[in-house]
Amino acid sequence: MPGYHWLPDRLKTRAQSRRGRRDRLRLSRDPRGFGSGRRLSDQEVDALIQEIPERLAEYIRETGTDEIMAASIELCRFLVRWCEVRRPGRIVDLGSGITSWTLRSWRDRFSPDSTVISVDDDPEWLARSRDYSRTAGTGDVDFLLWDEFLEKHGSDRFDLVVYDFGSVRERARQMATAFDLVAPGGAIICDDIHKARIWRAARNSMWRRGWTGWSVREETLDSIGRFALLVGRPPERV
Numbered sequence: 001m002p003g004y005h006w007l008p009d010r011l012k013t014r015a016q017s018r019r020g021r022r023d024r025l026r027l028s029r030d031p032r033g034f035g036s037g038r039r040l041s042d043q044e045v046d047a048l049i050q051e052i053p054e055r056l057a058e059y060i061r062e063t064g065t066d067e068i069m070a071a072s073i074e075l076c077r078f079l080v081r082w083c084e085v086r087r088p089g090r091i092v093d094l095g096s097g098i099t100s101w102t103l104r105s106w107r108d109r110f111s112p113d114s115t116v117i118s119v120d121d122d123p124e125w126l127a128r129s130r131d132y133s134r135t136a137g138t139g140d141v142d143f144l145l146w147d148e149f150l151e152k153h154g155s156d157r158f159d160l161v162v163y164d165f166g167s168v169r170e171r172a173r174q175m176a177t178a179f180d181l182v183a184p185g186g187a188i189i190c191d192d193i194h195k196a197r198i199w200r201a202a203r204n205s206m207w208r209r210g211w212t213g214w215s216v217r218e219e220t221l222d223s224i225g226r227f228a229l230l231v232g233r234p235p236e237r238v
């Protein structure tokens with residue numbers, strides 16, 4: 001499904017929220033088993049979804065980043081939908097930015113017992129995302145540099161790993177480490193899978209572990225052709 005970049009803003013919002021409702025239906029009936037979580041209030045979740053474009057614009061303005069480097073509206077919206085149905089307890093946000101605001105907003109509004117750790121390999125961008133998160137009301141704790149994160153949490157496991165981190169080269173290089181962070185029954189969402197190097201690294205990590213991946217291109221495709229891959233780690237058998 002193409003992005004809605006060619007529509008006027010008013011229609012774009014309408015089309016996106018219609019598509020958002022379809023995404024939610026797909027996810028909650030999903031044969032992949034992502035529909036087991038308790039449904040939250042539609043209105044509250046829709047309010048968060050609708051706030052994303054405005055917050056992304058604000059994030060770009062305040063941090064001085066740009067649309068190409070920041071995560072897309074589509075990815076952020078998908079993260080909220082995924083959290084809505086899966087209710088992850090432990091989240092790691094690898095590649096801080098607007099995803100940090102999105103995941104922390106979901107936690108603050110719907111799942112205060114969940115934890116979100118935001119990580120970056122670049123101290124300057126980590127600081128900019130942390131400052132933005134503080135100003136936007138989602139806090140400035142648990143923003144860590146990659147090495148610091150590995151030292152403190154490298155052996156922890158997370159219900160959701162969002163992987164949108166560093167340069168393409170570095171992201172491919174650290175892919176296996178990111179996969180190792182996924183808890184049994186959890187998932188990793190890898191953005192920018194349209195890039196051959198990132199796709200190859202994700203595919204290799206997935207195949208080596210025997211995990212299953214699903215393209216979420218339809219849900220996450222943005223106006224500049226970026227999209228994500230969702231990979232689930234099977235639950236442990238008892």
Ligand SMILES: C[S@@+](CC[C@H](N)C(=O)[O-])C[C@H]1O[C@@H](n2cnc3c(N)ncnc32)[C@H](O)[C@@H]1O
Pocket residue numbers: 064065066069070071094095096097098099100120121122125126164165166167
């Ligand atoms: C795709 S970006 C991360 C996007 C992030 N997840 C978000 O939600 O905005 C990948 C990396 O680029 C760096 N970065 C962000 N904005 C940048 C910019 N304008 N110029 C150079 N590097 C940037 C950060 O270190 C980040 O880890």
